Amino acid sequence: MTVFALIIINKAGGLIYNRTFYEGGLNNLTTNDYLVLAGTFHGVHAITARLNPVPIPGANRNSASSAGTMTRPETPSGLEVLESENFRLQCFTTLTGIKFLLFTDTTQTNVDLTMRRVYEMYTDYVMKNPFYQLEMPVRCDMFERKLLSYIREINNR
Amino acid sequence: MVVYSFYIFDRHTECIYSKSWLPPPSASSADTLPHPQSSHPHHPPTSTQPLPPTAKQSSDNAKLIFGTVFSLRNMVRKLGGLDDAFISYRTAQYKLHYYETASNLRFVMLTDVATLSMRNVLHQIYINLWVEYVVKNPLSPVEHKGGDGVRNELFELGLDQFVRGLM
Numbered sequence: 001m002t003v004f005a006l007i008i009i010n011k012a013g014g015l016i017y018n019r020t021f022y023e024g025g026l027n028n029l030t031t032n033d034y035l036v037l038a039g040t041f042h043g044v045h046a047i048t049a050r051l052n053p054v055p056i057p058g059a060n061r062n063s064a065s066s067a068g069t070m071t072r073p074e075t076p077s078g079l080e081v082l083e084s085e086n087f088r089l090q091c092f093t094t095l096t097g098i099k100f101l102l103f104t105d106t107t108q109t110n111v112d113l114t115m116r117r118v119y120e121m122y123t124d125y126v127m128k129n130p131f132y133q134l135e136m137p138v139r140c141d142m143f144e145r146k147l148l149s150y151i152r153e154i155n156n157r
Numbered sequence: 158m159v160v161y162s163f164y165i166f167d168r169h170t171e172c173i174y175s176k177s178w179l180p181p182p183s184a185s186s187a188d189t190l191p192h193p194q195s196s197h198p199h200h201p202p203t204s205t206q207p208l209p210p211t212a213k214q215s216s217d218n219a220k221l222i223f224g225t226v227f228s229l230r231n232m233v234r235k236l237g238g239l240d241d242a243f244i245s246y247r248t249a250q251y252k253l254h255y256y257e258t259a260s261n262l263r264f265v266m267l268t269d270v271a272t273l274s275m276r277n278v279l280h281q282i283y284i285n286l287w288v289e290y291v292v293k294n295p296l297s298p299v300e301h302k303g304g305d306g307v308r309n310e311l312f313e314l315g316l317d318q319f320v321r322g323l324m
Contacts, residue, residue: 026236037232047221052250053179053267066170077249082229083274086237103236124176134207 003151004087004103006118007034010135011097013042017138021151024088026103045078045091045099052076065074080113090115160320161251161267164219165287165307168261170227172219173301176309178320222265226255244276256280278312278323286315 004025008017020026029037040104082089083106090111092100100122102115125143126132132140165174219256226243233243245254247270256264256279264279290298290312297306 027238029235033235037235040228044225044232046254047225048246048248051218051221051225051253051267052248053177054250054269079246080248082233082243082246084233084237084241086241136271 001157002105002155003108003110003114004105006103006147007038007101008138009038009042009099009101012014012135014135015039016068016136019144019147021148022155025105041091041101042099045093046101049076049078049102058150092119117150121150158272158324159222160324161269163316163320164265165218166223166263166265167301169300172210172216172223173304175215175219176316177215180323210235213268218274222253223263224281226253226263226279231254245274254279255308256283260282275280282316282319284313286319 002022002025003018004022005018006013006079010016015035018034018038020028025076046129048099078093079091088104088106088108088111091103092102092106092131095098100115102111102118104114105139121143122138125146126138126140129140129142132138160178161176162177162179164172164176168172229246231240235257242257243255245252248252250270252270252272254266254268254275256276258264261312262283264282266275266279268275290309291301291307294309295305297309301307
């Protein structure tokens with residue numbers, strides 16, 4: 001069970017955080033490549049949400065009778081899990097449009113839980129940091145430390 | 158499990174075959190596609206959108222699917238090394254399976270989310286249907302420009318039977 005890397009993409013598709021936890025899991029890319037990857041993924045994510053072949057229950061009813069209960073129709077989600085021969089990519093999109101990409105090995109279980117914990121850390125140590133500017137690269141010592149120790153714990157299990 | 162649709166792309170990135178097993182779209186399914194733009198509550202999208210998906214609409218869909226799998230495949234190869242292969246991705250609503258042959262022929266299948274890996278199924282389609290009925294057909298051209306030679310009776314019938322057997 002190994003967590004390879006974490007990438008955080010802001011709502012405009014810019015890379016704001018990237019950290020590799022395990023050498024040898026993924027190829028080493030330059031920062032430039034990571035920026036391109038973040039932008040590409042952002043676009044692909046939007047397309048995958050549009051490709052949805054199944055009608056979403058409630059989406060039609062709501063537009064027809066706007067006078068009734070004002071519930072927002074569920075929007076189609078974009079890519080959530082990507083599988084390849086060598087790794088697995090889990091993507092979590094927050095309500096504000098920030099994407100957390102967690103790269104793990106193919107046998108990793110309970111990625112949802114890990115993702116949740118990472119998101120909690122982000123809210124606690126990044127969003128509550130008074131010096132952090134929204135949409136800008138994450139440079140928070142506390143977040144870095146807590147994240148590293150948490151992931152190390154998983155990787156050594 | 159449910160299979161929604163199936164696509165074949167050739168090495169020139171052209172969609173040479175596509176088939177959908179979705180039930181004929183009712184009013185509710187026709188308005189989900191243009192959903193992101195239709196923000197006007199006064200004009201229900203059902204009145205502006207023709208009910209069956211037009212040929213243009215489905216060809217646009219095929220282009221979007223190709224762009225997606227092409228980008229993801231390149232992303233996977235960049236991250237996981239040249240021997241790595243993109244297998245599938247899943248959203249909350251559907252799952253897309255991908256299989257690429259050595260000659261850059263790409264098979265794509267959209268199913269519901271509960272389906273397990275369909276890689277072997279796509280491989281079977283390649284071996285038992287594509288090679289048997291398209292490649293070995295003496296009347297079929299080498300390049301299938303515009304879907305030439307793919308839409309023959311045996312291939313279509315075999316594919317439909319095979320997929321319905323899975324469901």
